[in-house]
Amino acid sequence: MVRLSLAAFIALAASLATAVVPNSPRFDLSKPSYDLFRHKTLHDDTVQQSFAFDNTNRRLFVAQRRNGASPESGDLCITQLDFSGKQLGYMHLSGFGHGVSFGAQADGSATYLWTEVDANSKGYGKRLARFKFGSGTTLSSTSGKDKLQKFTPVPDATEHTCSIDPVHNRLVVRYNLSGKDKGKYISVYSLTDAIKGNFSSPLANFKQPLPKTQGENFQGYTAYGRYLYLLWGDSYDASGRKVNSELASVDLNTGKVVQGPLITKAGSTLEFREPEGLAVYKTADGQVRLFLGFASGKAGDRRSNLFYKNVTVA
Numbered sequence: 001m002v003r004l005s006l007a008a009f010i011a012l013a014a015s016l017a018t019a020v021v022p023n024s025p026r027f028d029l030s031k032p033s034y035d036l037f038r039h040k041t042l043h044d045d046t047v048q049q050s051f052a053f054d055n056t057n058r059r060l061f062v063a064q065r066r067n068g069a070s071p072e073s074g075d076l077c078i079t080q081l082d083f084s085g086k087q088l089g090y091m092h093l094s095g096f097g098h099g100v101s102f103g104a105q106a107d108g109s110a111t112y113l114w115t116e117v118d119a120n121s122k123g124y125g126k127r128l129a130r131f132k133f134g135s136g137t138t139l140s141s142t143s144g145k146d147k148l149q150k151f152t153p154v155p156d157a158t159e160h161t162c163s164i165d166p167v168h169n170r171l172v173v174r175y176n177l178s179g180k181d182k183g184k185y186i187s188v189y190s191l192t193d194a195i196k197g198n199f200s201s202p203l204a205n206f207k208q209p210l211p212k213t214q215g216e217n218f219q220g221y222t223a224y225g226r227y228l229y230l231l232w233g234d235s236y237d238a239s240g241r242k243v244n245s246e247l248a249s250v251d252l253n254t255g256k257v258v259q260g261p262l263i264t265k266a267g268s269t270l271e272f273r274e275p276e277g278l279a280v281y282k283t284a285d286g287q288v289r290l291f292l293g294f295a296s297g298k299a300g301d302r303r304s305n306l307f308y309k310n311v312t313v314a
């Protein structure tokens with residue numbers, strides 16, 4: 001195998017990324033959001049971090065830090081909910097990561113989750129994992145290959161997270177580089193290649209844009225077709241912080257922002273209201289939705305809230 005230097009890898013990936021993602025509709029972020037549900041409890045009590053849909057089996061999963069776990073432990077809880085927000089099951093993960101984003105993928109009637117794994121000293125996952133969701137079970141990051149596949153899409157990255165475009169069957173990866181090329185990058189792969197551990201031909205690979213935002217925290221990302229969606233913002237706090245949640249779309253073929261950052265007021269009346277996660281879902285009727293998640297409620301009794309946008313432009 002030829003081992004490329006980091007600079008050569010980025011140059012090669014950048015050349016491969018030239019206009020290879022086919023065109024698709026784009027969500028209009030200026031249009032209103034609708035409620036899926038508000039104020040739903042998860043299995044554990046902490047803030048939700050992100051969520052994912054198994055679009056084939058029509059299942060919803062929400063990630064949060066496990067009760068009592070330190071941020072550095074990487075211990076997560078994944079709750080399965082129905083689309084009215086009722087709990088259907090949960091799974092505990094030990095030593096995985098922070099949970100800023102993850103994906104779900106059908107394999108027959110089973111759901112496989114794609115998450116970060118091998119939490120580093122700050123609690124962020126160094127690699128990606130793929131494993132079968134098993135309600136009521138606990139999976140450790142040290143489990144064997146029969147239970148847990150691990151991947152390193154970008155060998156030099158110190159951190160990997162992912163999301164899935166369930167309509168176009170793509171794995172969207174956000175990774176962190178240090179040194180000369182330091183920063184957060186986005187790369188996109190066919191899920192069929194990714195399952196085989198083949199990350200040699202990214203459909204896109206670029207440095208994530210860092211537009212000026214009103215909030216401090218990056219809170220989630222996903223993609224639908226040609227466009228990537230990014231979410232930022234902070235929880236309300238005692239100082240009376242105002243709505244600062246913002247969304248932007250980015251063209252995967254240019255790496256440039258197309259719309260936004262635009263303020264979203266979805267769930268603006270929620271208590272606490274921390275933006276937490278983005279995901280795409282296509283309904284049985286064929287309506288494609290960009291979902292936005294928010295944590296709400298009091299410490300020790302945080303709640304899950306999901307909203308969606310569904311107006312696209314050609």
Ligand SMILES: *[C@@H]1O[C@H](CO)[C@@H](O)[C@H](O)[C@H]1NC(C)=O
Nearest residue numbers: 124158159176177178182183
């Ligand atoms: C990301 O890389 C930066 C250096 O660019 C480093 O300081 C930071 O700790 C890394 N973060 C993670 C979570 O690996």
Ligand SMILES: *[C@@H]1O[C@H](CO)[C@@H](O)[C@H](O)[C@H]1NC(C)=O
Nearest residue numbers: 190193196198199200201202
């Ligand atoms: C990896 O995926 C690319 C793109 O789909 C394909 O062209 C290539 O043959 C694959 N490599 C292997 C070893 O399967």
Ligand SMILES: *[C@@H]1O[C@H](CO)[C@@H](O)[C@H](O)[C@H]1NC(C)=O
Nearest residue numbers: 034035287288309310311312
């Ligand atoms: C978006 O969803 C709302 C609420 O479910 C619905 O009334 C509206 O018709 C949908 N719009 C589109 C373009 O699908």
